[in-house]
Amino acid sequence: MDLTQKIALKKAQIGVIGLGYVGLPLVIEFCKAGFSVTGFDIDAKKVALLRQGKSYIKHISGSRIAPFVARAKGRSPLFSATTDFSRLSDMDCILVCVPTPLNRNREPDMTYVFDTTREIARHLRKGQLVVLESTTYPGTTDEDMRSMLEASRLTAGKDFYLAFSPEREDPNNSQYTTAMIPKVVGGYTRACLTAAAALYGQIMQRVVPVSSTKVAEAAKLLENIYRSVNIALVNELKVLFDRMGIDVWEVIEAAKTKPFGFQAFYPGPGLGGHCIIGDEIVLVKNCTRSHVVCIGELFESVGKEHGIRTHEGVEFTTPSNLFIRSIAISSGEQSWKQVTHLFRRQYDGPILTVTTNDNRTVSVTDRHLMLRIKDNGLETAEARQLEKGDILPLSIGPVSTGHVPHSQVTIDLIDELDESWSSRVRVRPRNGSWKEFKEVIYAAEKGDRKYDWIRDNVLPLAVFKRLEQDNKIRLAHEDLVLATGRGGGIILFPAVVRIDESWARLIGYYLSEGCATRERGWARIRLAINRDELELYEDIKRIIDEKGLSCSDSLSPRWKTRYIRLNSPLLGWLLVERLQCGTDSYTMTIPGELLASDQGTKRSLLIGLFRGDGDVHLRSGMRCYRKNTRQYTHHDNSLTIGYFSINKILLHQALYLLQEFGICPALKKNKPRLLINGHDQINLLSDWFVDDKGRKLEHYLKNVSRPTMKRQNTLMPSAAVKNISMERRSLPVYSVEVADTHTFAVSQGIYVHNCIPIDPFYLTWKAREYEVATRFIELAGEINTNMPNYVVQKLMSALNDRGTCLKGSKILVLGVAYKPNVDDDRESPAFVIMELIEHAGATIDYHDPYIPKLKKTRKFNFAKASVKLTPERLRKYDAVVIVTNHANVDYKAVEKHARLIIDTRNALKTSGVRNGKIYKA
Numbered sequence: 001m002d003l004t005q006k007i008a009l010k011k012a013q014i015g016v017i018g019l020g021y022v023g024l025p026l027v028i029e030f031c032k033a034g035f036s037v038t039g040f041d042i043d044a045k046k047v048a049l050l051r052q053g054k055s056y057i058k059h060i061s062g063s064r065i066a067p068f069v070a071r072a073k074g075r076s077p078l079f080s081a082t083t084d085f086s087r088l089s090d091m092d093c094i095l096v097c098v099p100t101p102l103n104r105n106r107e108p109d110m111t112y113v114f115d116t117t118r119e120i121a122r123h124l125r126k127g128q129l130v131v132l133e134s135t136t137y138p139g140t141t142d143e144d145m146r147s148m149l150e151a152s153r154l155t156a157g158k159d160f161y162l163a164f165s166p167e168r169e170d171p172n173n174s175q176y177t178t179a180m181i182p183k184v185v186g187g188y189t190r191a192c193l194t195a196a197a198a199l200y201g202q203i204m205q206r207v208v209p210v211s212s213t214k215v216a217e218a219a220k221l222l223e224n225i226y227r228s229v230n231i232a233l234v235n236e237l238k239v240l241f242d243r244m245g246i247d248v249w250e251v252i253e254a255a256k257t258k259p260f261g262f263q264a265f266y267p268g269p270g271l272g273g274h275c276i277i278g279d280e281i282v283l284v285k286n287c288t289r290s291h292v293v294c295i296g297e298l299f300e301s302v303g304k305e306h307g308i309r310t311h312e313g314v315e316f317t318t319p320s321n322l323f324i325r326s327i328a329i330s331s332g333e334q335s336w337k338q339v340t341h342l343f344r345r346q347y348d349g350p351i352l353t354v355t356t357n358d359n360r361t362v363s364v365t366d367r368h369l370m371l372r373i374k375d376n377g378l379e380t381a382e383a384r385q386l387e388k389g390d391i392l393p394l395s396i397g398p399v400s401t402g403h404v405p406h407s408q409v410t411i412d413l414i415d416e417l418d419e420s421w422s423s424r425v426r427v428r429p430r431n432g433s434w435k436e437f438k439e440v441i442y443a444a445e446k447g448d449r450k451y452d453w454i455r456d457n458v459l460p461l462a463v464f465k466r467l468e469q470d471n472k473i474r475l476a477h478e479d480l481v482l483a484t485g486r487g488g489g490i491i492l493f494p495a496v497v498r499i500d501e502s503w504a505r506l507i508g509y510y511l512s513e514g515c516a517t518r519e520r521g522w523a524r525i526r527l528a529i530n531r532d533e534l535e536l537y538e539d540i541k542r543i544i545d546e547k548g549l550s551c552s553d554s555l556s557p558r559w560k561t562r563y564i565r566l567n568s569p570l571l572g573w574l575l576v577e578r579l580q581c582g583t584d585s586y587t588m589t590i591p592g593e594l595l596a597s598d599q600g601t602k603r604s605l606l607i608g609l610f611r612g613d614g615d616v617h618l619r620s621g622m623r624c625y626r627k628n629t630r631q632y633t634h635h636d637n638s639l640t641i642g643y644f645s646i647n648k649i650l651l652h653q654a655l656y657l658l659q660e661f662g663i664c665p666a667l668k669k670n671k672p673r674l675l676i677n678g679h680d681q682i683n684l685l686s687d688w689f690v691d692d693k694g695r696k697l698e699h700y701l702k703n704v705s706r707p708t709m710k711r712q713n714t715l716m717p718s719a720a721v722k723n724i725s726m727e728r729r730s731l732p733v734y735s736v737e738v739a740d741t742h743t744f745a746v747s748q749g750i751y752v753h754n755c756i757p758i759d760p761f762y763l764t765w766k767a768r769e770y771e772v773a774t775r776f777i778e779l780a781g782e783i784n785t786n787m788p789n790y791v792v793q794k795l796m797s798a799l800n801d802r803g804t805c806l807k808g809s810k811i812l813v814l815g816v817a818y819k820p821n822v823d824d825d826r827e828s829p830a831f832v833i834m835e836l837i838e839h840a841g842a843t844i845d846y847h848d849p850y851i852p853k854l855k856k857t858r859k860f861n862f863a864k865a866s867v868k869l870t871p872e873r874l875r876k877y878d879a880v881v882i883v884t885n886h887a888n889v890d891y892k893a894v895e896k897h898a899r900l901i902i903d904t905r906n907a908l909k910t911s912g913v914r915n916g917k918i919y920k921a
Contacts, residue, residue, distance in 0.1 A: 003127055003161065004198045006092055010034045012199070015091030017116055019046055019081065021824050022133055022167040023097035024060055025178040029203040031068040031078040038091065039081040050081035058823035058850050088123040093131070093199055096120075097167065100134045113140065117148045124152045129161040129195050135220055140164075141213035142188045157189035163196035164213040166220030182206040182308045186216030208307040223309060247920065259369045259380055259753050260742040275343065275733035277351065277363045280746050281649070282736070283395075283595075283656045284339065286321045290595030292653045295734045295746070299342045315344040325395045325745040326738050329371070329378045332716050334399045337744075341737035348730040352383045356392060356719035358666035360748040365733055366726070369753035371743060376715050380753050388721055395745035396659045396717030398599075408601070409499040409593040411578060413570065414465065414477050422462035425570070426483045427495070429475065433457050440472045458483050481548070484569055491550055493570040501604035504594060506543045507581065508608015509536075511590065511650065516576050516583040523572030523583070527564040529612075531555055535690035536611055537562060585646055590653045599661075606657055607688045615642045616689060618696040620703065639700040641676040641685060648672065652748065659749050664717060667748060679707035719750070788832040792840070795879060795902050798919045802900065804878060807841030812867070812877040814894065815884025815905075816848045823850035830883040834862065837881075845877070849888055871897040882907050 006012040014030050016023045017040040030037045041047055049056050053066030068079035088094060098112035113134055120130060130149065132141050141164040146156045156162040165185045169178065183204040187193025193209055201207050210216050278296025285291065291298070303317040319339055326337035350366040364370070366384040373379075373391040381390075417425065428434075434441065434454055441450055441459070444467060453459050459467075461482070467473040480495040497503065509527060516523045529536055537553075544551050549571065553564045575581045582588035594605055616639065623636035643665075645651040651672050658665055658674070663681055665674040676682060682700070689697050735754055738744050742754050796806045816830035817823060825831070834844050845867045846854070854862045867873060869890065874880065874897035882894075885905035894901065895908055901918045908918060 003092060003129060003195050007195075007198045007202060010202070012092040013038065013090055014199075015040060015088055015094045016097060017041070017094065017120075018097035018099070018112075018134075019043075019050065020097065020099070021057060022169050023095070024055075024057060024065075025169060026095060026097065026133075026203075027079060028060075028064055028068070029178050033203050035078070035202070036076070037068075037079050038087060039079065040083070040085055040088070041081065042083060044083055047081040047083050050079075085119050086123060088120055089125055091128065093129040094120060096130070096132045096134060098134055100136050110136070110140070110144070114144070114148065117145050121149050121152045124149060124154055124160060126154060126159045129163065129192075129199065131163045131165050131196055131199075133165055133167045135166060136217060137221070138214040138217040140217060141186075146188065157192055161192040161195040162188040162213070163192050164216045165196060165200060166216060168220075168223075179203055180205055182208050182303070184208045184210060184216050184219050184307065186210045186213040188213055206304065206308065275345070275347065275365055275368060275735040276746060276752070278344075278732055278734050280362060280734075281652045281748075282324060282744065282746050283652075284322055284324045285336070285592075285596050286323065288596060289592030291592050292590075292595070292649055292656055295342075295736070296344075296732065299344050299734055302342055317342050324736065324738060325399060325749075326741040326743050327371070327378070327393060327395070327745075327751045328741050329380070329743065332378060332393070334395065334397065335741075336399055337741055338739045339736055339744075340739050343735040343737070344732050346730070347733040349728060350384075350726050351729045351731075352386075353725045353727075354383065354386060354392075354721060354750075355723040355725075356750070357722045358664075358719050359669050359722075360394075360667060360719055360750055362747040362750045362752065364752070371751050371753055373716065373718055383724075386721055386724055388723065390721045391718045392721065393751045394659070394664065394717040394719055395656075395749035395751060396664050397662045398660060409591075409597055411497045411499075411574065412477050412495070413482060413493070413497070413574075414461070414480070414495050416578065417461065417573070419462075421573075422465075423460065424484060425461040426458035427461055427464040428458050428481050428483050428492070430479045430481050434459060437467075437473055440467065444470070444472060482570055491568045492548060493568045494548060497574060499594065499597065499601060501600050502543045502546055504597075504601045504604040505608040506540070506547075507575065507579070507591075507594065508605045508610075509540060509612055510575055510608075511581060511588045512609050512612025512614075515585075516572055519569075522569035523576040524569065525566040525571050525575060527566070529562050529564070531560050531562045533562075533691045535694070537564075539611075539690065540564060582647075588645075588647055589649050590657075595653065595657070602657055603661065606654065606661075609654055610641075610643060610685070610688050611690060611693070613644055614689070614693065615644070616640075616693040616696045617642065618700055620699065635705075637700060637703045637705070639677075639682055639697065641682060641697075642668075643674040643676075645672055655748055679704055788829050788836060791829075791833055791881065791883075791902065791904055792836045794919060795837070795881060796840070798900055798902060799879060806837065809842045809878040810876065811837050811842050811844055812874070812880045812898075813837075813844060813846040814848075814869075814880055814882045814889065815886055816846050816854070817850055817884050817886070820885050821850070821887055825851055825854070828884070831862065833881065833883060842878075847889075848884070849886060869893070874898045 001009075001011075003012065010033065012035065014035050014037045016027050016030075016037060019027065019039045019041045023039065023041075027037050027039050039047075039050060046056055050065060051069065053062055053069040055062045055065055065079070069077050071077050096113065096116055098116050100113055101109050113132065113136065124130075130145075132145060141162060142156075146162055149160070149162065150156060154160050163185060165183055168181045168183075181204075183200045183206065185193060185196045185200055185207055186209075187196055197207050197209050210219065276295065278294060278299070280295050281292060282295050282298065283290060283292050284298065293301075299315075299317065302319045302322070303315075306317050306319060308315050308317045318341055322339040323336040324339050325334060327334050347365060351363055352366050353361055353363045354370070355361050364383045367382045369380045370383050370386060371378050371393055372381055372386065373393055378393060414427070434457055438454055441453065441463075445463065453463075464473065468475075478496045481492045482495050483490050483492055485491045499507075510525060513529050514525060514527045516525055518524070527540065529540075541551075544566070550567045551564055552567065553562055555562055576583060579591040579593070580589070581591060590605065594601060619636050619638045621636060622633055624631065624633045626632070643651075643654055645654065651674065655665060655667075655674055658676075661684065663676060663684055665676045665681075667673070668675055676685065682697070686697065686701060736744050737754050743751055744754060745751050792806075795811070799806055799809060813830055813834055816825050816828055816834075818825060818828040830846070834846070838844050844864075846864060847869045848866050852866050854864045856863050871893060874894060877898065879900040879902060880894060880898040881902045882905055885907035889907075891907055895918065899917060901908065903918060903920050906920065
């Protein structure tokens with residue numbers, strides 16, 4: 001049994017080295033999935049606690065570990081912890097989750113990784129998978145680790161698997177747990193990648209494979225550098241603004257009101273942006289397909305293809321070659337614009353649902369930027385600023401395709417049918433005979449069946465493709481037909497289908513009046529129409545004859561229904577499997593390729609849809625009505641065209657297509673139905689209908705005495721706000737970043753503005769090997785690492801203002817974790833600040849509710865315990881420095897009792913110096 005089979009059957013033994021903030025969550029996830037896991041750590045105290053089912057990490061409770069340590073009846077526990085690294089030889093998969101800190105020279109300290117690698121090499125055996133998860137520089141895995149592991153005389157990619165998968169843990173983030181965060185995986189070889197992806201696929205919702213370990217290593221660094229560079233900019237401005245007497249926090253809040261081109265970063269964690277809910281529907285396209293899709297589903301599909309990254313709780317993905325309808329705020333010009341980013345984040349707050357006078361709706365967060373028309377120009381306004389009667393722009397009319405050309409859909413069945421059809425489909429020349437190729441066929445094939453092939457003038461599809469591949473037969477596929485069935489039941493179908501207007505209209509008939517059922521494993525197509533719709537029936541028959549198809553039909557003895565059965569199973573394959581039109585009214589959708597095709601094809605498809613599911617209501621004759629106590633009578637000639645679909649996506653596809661032709665339907669309140677009124681709108685559909693529907697439309701147009709126009713309040717297509725409702729909700733929200741215009745059409749074509757949501761040194765160190773100067777990254781690193789000096793200088797200045805010097809003072813550092821509400825102190829700036837304060841001659845204490853004790857490390861000589869935060873203790877310190885803003889600290893008490901406060905995180909939300917004792921830094 002090979003490794004991937006073991007993984008699939010959950011029989012692989014998993015070893016995790018390093019049971020900290022990265023390793024322990026992995027242990028839990030693999031145990032939850034049913035794997036047997038062994039944890040390795042050099043810290044005997046940690047191992048002892050884990051064996052008792054206890055945790056030493058605050059945000060990981062012992063109750064999450066204990067069930068896997070306990071023995072079940074007749075079974076060994078799923079999890080065991082050990083300091084005995086000789087047991088590595090028993091593992092099938094070894095995950096390395098050890099720290100890679102930076103030393104005092106800002107160079108990566110690889111001691112833990114390399115020591116661990118050498119230990120693995122001593123116990124390495126064939127068939128094992130080794131994965132590094134520690135943050136490091138590109139080349140660590142396939143250069144440094146590989147050479148150490150191959151000292152065992154085993155070869156990576158041949159004897160054992162080697163991969164890198166960067167950790168993305170965000171401690172104490174309940175929104176994005178280990179299993180929910182997409183997992184990037186790079187392998188030394190393709191086989192290595194397959195094995196590693198199979199392993200992580202057992203516990204992760206999404207695995208993102210990349211081409212190499214170096215790409216995976218670089219991806220982790222890019223995530224860190226992105227944040228570092230932007231925070232560096234804000235940190236530098238903080239120093240400058242402080243000297244200018246400007247509150248940087250207030251500046252950021254003001255700047256982020258700009259609706260485009262700015263992303264808020266803070267001298268600490270933060271995020272921003274307002275968005276739309278995931279159920280809202282958008283129309284997007286690439287060069288070959290258009291998609292009408294819920295924005296939440298769009299985010300998932302793009303993320304699956306291009307990967308999802310996370311920054312400060314905001315997920316984003318970057319599609320390529322994806323376009324959306326947009327409008328220029330300055331000119332009102334509509335166009336297709338490229339989507340550069342899709343964002344998703346969790347939101348808890350007011351959601352506004354805006355309803356227009358024609359019952360279009362869009363649901364957004366209360367501060368999402370909307371567009372409204374004023375004086376025939378466009379302006380932006382927050383959703384909460386909209387009022388009843390405001391005019392919203394709509395996506396109506398043709399748009400220049402620009403970089404997104406129309407394309408005709410051509411399907412070559414010989415090339416596209418999979419192997420399951422090879423024995424069921426035979427190939428016949430449209431004109432001519434296989435006798436012309438008799439010698440070639442006889443020479444290439446054995447057995448007596450070849451004589452039948454020549455006699456019946458058919459070749460099995462598999463035989464034809466093999467002869468064609470060997471260049472023994474060369475015929476244009478357009479000159480061939482495909483045969484299914486036997487004897488007198490043979491059914492022919494074109495080998496190449498070009499979706500022209502006739503095909504498009506037939507597809508429209510199928511979407512509105514058809515269904516697909518399974519017969520002998522094949523999809524069979526049926527249409528059901530009213531038996532009185534003779535013109536519709538004749539049009540369907542005309543298309544069937546034109547395309548060389550065959551059908552049978554029958555009349556229902558009970559219902560007024562004519563059933564048309566299209567015989568070819570290849571037509572079922574074309575509509576159901578290849579074009580994915582669906583099988584019934586709940587699953588029917590217009591193929592994305594047809595949505596992106598030329599205008600004639602799309603118009604014909606709409607005609608098929610409306611002849612099937614469209615309805616025409618005519619009012620003609622004298623009409624009596626009462627108004628202001630008086631009776632009136634006049635001649636009424638009015639008509640409404642409707643379209644109904646129980647399928648939400650199909651309804652919106654029809655709506656977007658209608659709007660592309662300049663038709664602006666209203667929506668029936670609380671019903672999935674489109675309504676078209678107004679002589680100018682109805683006239684655009686004058687030749688769409690046949691039978692009784694067509695006669696009603698003809699009667700209306702012939703008897704119009706005063707043409708009515710669809711009411712339009714502005715020069716550009718629009719709808720007025722009828723109602724705005726609000727409810728508080730907790731849900732994921734989404735946004736689309738659009739190039740240039742920063743606007744896009746959502747829901748039923750309402751234009752809105754988009755919103756922008758909110759450890760470089762490894763790479764700079766590695767860049768020296770390649771003689772590349774990474775000045776930008778180094779500058780960001782220098783700014784960020786210099787911030788502790790700035791904080792201490794601020795502390796010294798504040799003490800001087802009070803006639804005190806830092807030397808001999810007693811200082812309390814409030815918060816030493818690297819981020820709020822976690823017990824992780826790795827790379828925290830608090831240690832540098834404390835070291836600088838002590839070096840200046842002051843006495844240091846600290847309080848952190850998440851970190852009760854500090855230990856000496858290679859970099860910092862601190863061995864302290866967290867002090868209690870009481871009024872008496874606060875009053876005895878000369879100053880309190882807030883480094884990490886934990887949520888469970890009583891900042892009101894701090895503000896009340898501390899003599900002097902240096903607030904580096906805006907925890908007290910003050911503006912400048914207050915009461916002479918609170919300073920922002």
